[in-house]
Amino acid sequence: xxxxxxxxxxRRGDAAAPTRAARRTPTAVEPAxxxxxxxxxxxxxxxxxxSALAFLRRRLTGDYPIDDFGFDPDFADNxxxxxxxxxxxxxxxxxxxxxxxxxxTGGALLVANHSGTVxxxxxxxxxxxxxxxxxxxxxxxxGADLVFSLPVVAPLARKAGxxxxxxxxAERLLTAGELVGVWPEGxxxxxxxxxxxxxxxxxxxxxxxxxxxRTGVPIIPCSIVGAEEIxxxxxxxxxxxxxxxxxxxxxxxTFPLLGPLGxxxxxxxxxxxxxxPIETAHLGSAAADDPMLVFNLTDQVRETIQQTLYKLLxxxxxxxx
Amino acid sequence: MSGRxxxxxxxxxxxxxxxxxxxxxxxxxxxxxxxxxxxxxxxxGRIEFVRADIRNPLIAxxxxxSEVDTVVHMxxxxxxxxxxxxxxxxxxxxxGTMQLLAACQKSASVRKLxxxxxxxxxxxxxKDPALFTEDMEPRAIPRSGYAKDSVxxxxxxxxxxxxxxxxxxxxxxxxxxxxPTVDTPLTRYFALPVVPTVLGFDPRLxxxxxxxxxxxxxxxxxxxxxxxxxxxxxxxxxxxxxxxRAGHVPFPILSPLVQSVGQVLRRxxxxxxxxxxMRFLQxxxxxxxTKLRERFGFTPRYSTLEAFDHFIAARTLNxxxxxxxxxxxxxxxxxxxxxxxxxxx
Numbered sequence: 001x002x003x004x005x006x007x008x009x010x011r012r013g014d015a016a017a018p019t020r021a022a023r024r025t026p027t028a029v030e031p032a033x034x035x036x037x038x039x040x041x042x043x044x045x046x047x048x049x050x051s052a053l054a055f056l057r058r059r060l061t062g063d064y065p066i067d068d069f070g071f072d073p074d075f076a077d078n079x080x081x082x083x084x085x086x087x088x089x090x091x092x093x094x095x096x097x098x099x100x101x102x103x104x105t106g107g108a109l110l111v112a113n114h115s116g117t118v119x120x121x122x123x124x125x126x127x128x129x130x131x132x133x134x135x136x137x138x139x140x141x142x143g144a145d146l147v148f149s150l151p152v153v154a155p156l157a158r159k160a161g162x163x164x165x166x167x168x169x170a171e172r173l174l175t176a177g178e179l180v181g182v183w184p185e186g187x188x189x190x191x192x193x194x195x196x197x198x199x200x201x202x203x204x205x206x207x208x209x210x211x212x213x214r215t216g217v218p219i220i221p222c223s224i225v226g227a228e229e230i231x232x233x234x235x236x237x238x239x240x241x242x243x244x245x246x247x248x249x250x251x252x253x254t255f256p257l258l259g260p261l262g263x264x265x266x267x268x269x270x271x272x273x274x275x276x277p278i279e280t281a282h283l284g285s286a287a288a289d290d291p292m293l294v295f296n297l298t299d300q301v302r303e304t305i306q307q308t309l310y311k312l313l314x315x316x317x318x319x320x321x
Numbered sequence: 322m323s324g325r326x327x328x329x330x331x332x333x334x335x336x337x338x339x340x341x342x343x344x345x346x347x348x349x350x351x352x353x354x355x356x357x358x359x360x361x362x363x364x365x366g367r368i369e370f371v372r373a374d375i376r377n378p379l380i381a382x383x384x385x386x387s388e389v390d391t392v393v394h395m396x397x398x399x400x401x402x403x404x405x406x407x408x409x410x411x412x413x414x415x416x417g418t419m420q421l422l423a424a425c426q427k428s429a430s431v432r433k434l435x436x437x438x439x440x441x442x443x444x445x446x447x448k449d450p451a452l453f454t455e456d457m458e459p460r461a462i463p464r465s466g467y468a469k470d471s472v473x474x475x476x477x478x479x480x481x482x483x484x485x486x487x488x489x490x491x492x493x494x495x496x497x498x499x500x501p502t503v504d505t506p507l508t509r510y511f512a513l514p515v516v517p518t519v520l521g522f523d524p525r526l527x528x529x530x531x532x533x534x535x536x537x538x539x540x541x542x543x544x545x546x547x548x549x550x551x552x553x554x555x556x557x558x559x560x561x562x563x564x565x566r567a568g569h570v571p572f573p574i575l576s577p578l579v580q581s582v583g584q585v586l587r588r589x590x591x592x593x594x595x596x597x598x599m600r601f602l603q604x605x606x607x608x609x610x611t612k613l614r615e616r617f618g619f620t621p622r623y624s625t626l627e628a629f630d631h632f633i634a635a636r637t638l639n640x641x642x643x644x645x646x647x648x649x650x651x652x653x654x655x656x657x658x659x660x661x662x663x664x665x666x
Contacts, residue, residue, distance in 0.1 A: 040662040040663070042658070042659075042662065043662075046658050046662075049654070049658065050655055050658075053651045053654060053655065054651070056651075057644075057647050057648060057651050059565070060565060060647050061565055061566065061644040061647055062561070062562040062563065062564070062565030062566035063566075063644070064562070066525075066556075066557060066558075066559060066562070067556075067557075068451060068452055068525075068556065068557055068607060069451045070451075070525045070557065070559060072559075145447050145448045148447040148448075148604075149447035149448075150521075151519075151520060151521025151522055151576065152521040154447065154521070154522060154604075155521070155522055155523035155559075158523070158525070159523075159559075163450075163451045164447075164448065164449070164450060164451065166450050168450040168451075168452075168454075168457070169450050169451045169452075172451065172452065
């Protein structure tokens with residue numbers, strides 16, 4: 001069985017260990033011990049090759065676990081996040097603050113502002129939680145249905161652990177103790193003109209608040225500064241958007257003017273602040289059916305994010321540094 | 322009191338035949354009547370076979386004369402080719418169910434109805450929640466084929482339930498059956514050495530092992546477990562993952578071309594896939610089985626993954642890439658590296 005196989009990466013001081021072949025077939029003859037003693041410890045690059053090979057084998061044989069949502073941590077951590085990490089660490093130089101406000105275990109709902117024409121801010125908010133948070137938490141995002149109807153994007157989003165923004169899925173994830181991320185502004189936020197940068201749009205219908213209330217998890221307001229400037233949207237080709245069934249087709253100073261080169265985002269400096277959690281457990285799950293309370297809580301979260309955005313903008317020296 | 326008298330429709334098909342045999346073996350069952358339009362493939366033993374079309378009123382006579390107390394309806398067919406076209410399939414599925422339900426409604430002896438339905442009634446679309454519970458409505462109502470028929474069948478069954486509240490009604494929504502002996506379009510699909518998939522999509526699939534599925538049908542028939550319940554194995558499998566586990570090679574096709582490739586495969590008699598199943602291969606579907614475990618009281622022995630592995634282990638599929646071969650290549654590379662180090666030392 002492939003599950004039972006162990007890939008020996010580090011065999012220092014493990015002279016008595018049987019060879020790879022012997023591990024698979026118990027009848028194989030034990031090697032002479034001196035053969036093994038002579039082996040030098042594997043170099044760093046060899047260990048990397050070994051783990052890359054093991055990864056490749058798992059992919060080729062379909063031997064990896066996924067959860068009910070299609071979340072594939074093996075692929076998400078080793079491929080997807082590894083691929084985008086340099087962009088956020090080196091290019092946008094994401095600076096995360098207030099990570100201590102994100103609980104190490106249990107369900108929590110992270111609510112953030114949305115911007116940037118292309119929703120890169122979502123990945124930007126997820127990366128520090130995986131890399132810098134002591135519990136290395138995966139952020140399970142709630143995405144628009146457009147995400148799940150696009151080829152290539154849809155399966156990647158599922159494999160990265162994201163799901164459709166609907167109350168059923170949100171509550172299922174929160175009940176399971178996952179950290180869930182939501183961007184209530186939706187396309188109104190990502191696709192807003194550059195002139196309206198850092199002005200929060202309407203926060204949907206407060207569906208995220210009722211999901212948090214029903215499951216009794218804290219709401220963590222998250223403010224992202226820097227993503228507004230990556231693709232400054234100065235126009236929108238509405239007829240083309242209607243034709244393609246997209247929410248907007250952006251015009252930026254470089255796109256479509258410079259063609260593919262215009263797809264390169266501007267290297268803005270990012271600040272992400274994870275705010276103090278707003279507890280909901282004491283309100284009880286029945287509070288989700290009280291529209292006034294839901295509206296008030298929605299406003300509170302929105303105000304918190306807006307004020308934090310202003311504060312962060314004051315602290316920022318310039319867009320690019 | 323005399324024993325149970327059970328009528329099973331669709332008994333000439335593999336699943337129906339196996340269920341009838343299981344019920345017959347139960348000592349509390351006096352009589353099992355099998356009904357189908359075609360004669361059974363194998364020997365049905367002591368099962369009384371009635372070759373009748375459930376589309377005509379003869380079925381009412383069978384129920385009345387044998388004083389049937391339980392009706393198990395599992396003759397809703399998914400494959401038009403096996404019954405001679407889509408219109409015949411629709412007639413068998415919808416008109417057949419209406420006739421059967423009409424007969425049950427008039428019968429004084431019937432006190433239980435078990436219907437084998439499908440999770441296909443939830444449809445398949447990008448707007449679907451990750452898991453469907455029994456009370457959820459489909460986001461995109463199935464508009465063709467088996468799924469549409471099943472939606473209509475369920476509608477009539479619910480109507481029957483309202484008119485005869487005294488009858489115990491179990492509506493079982495099964496995910497795709499899989500296992501060593503199942504023969505469905507999906508098992509044939511996975512038997513293809515090069516498996517066509519929709520480019521850029523990788524749906525989540527869920528299976529129920531044939532033994533688990535039959536046990537659920539048997540439990541619903543022999544004991545009172547009313548209500549609508551999803552029946553599926555735990556966990557999910559990605560299509561790409563399933564193809565890899567079978568040792569086959571996926572062949573992604575651009576979505577505009579999917580329909581025509583499906584038609585070619587259909588004409589060649591390899592895989593009888595309808596348009597709504599093509600959509601299923603794009604968006605997948607997963608059902609929540611909490612109710613099955615907690616209310617219905619049954620925990621499947623096989624998870625989705627185990628059921629699929631049992632299916633591939635029992636068949637000699639034309640394997641291209643075996644796990645052993647891949648592990649062999651890996652070991653060869655690692656051994657080369659190790660030998661290089663030994664020489665250095």
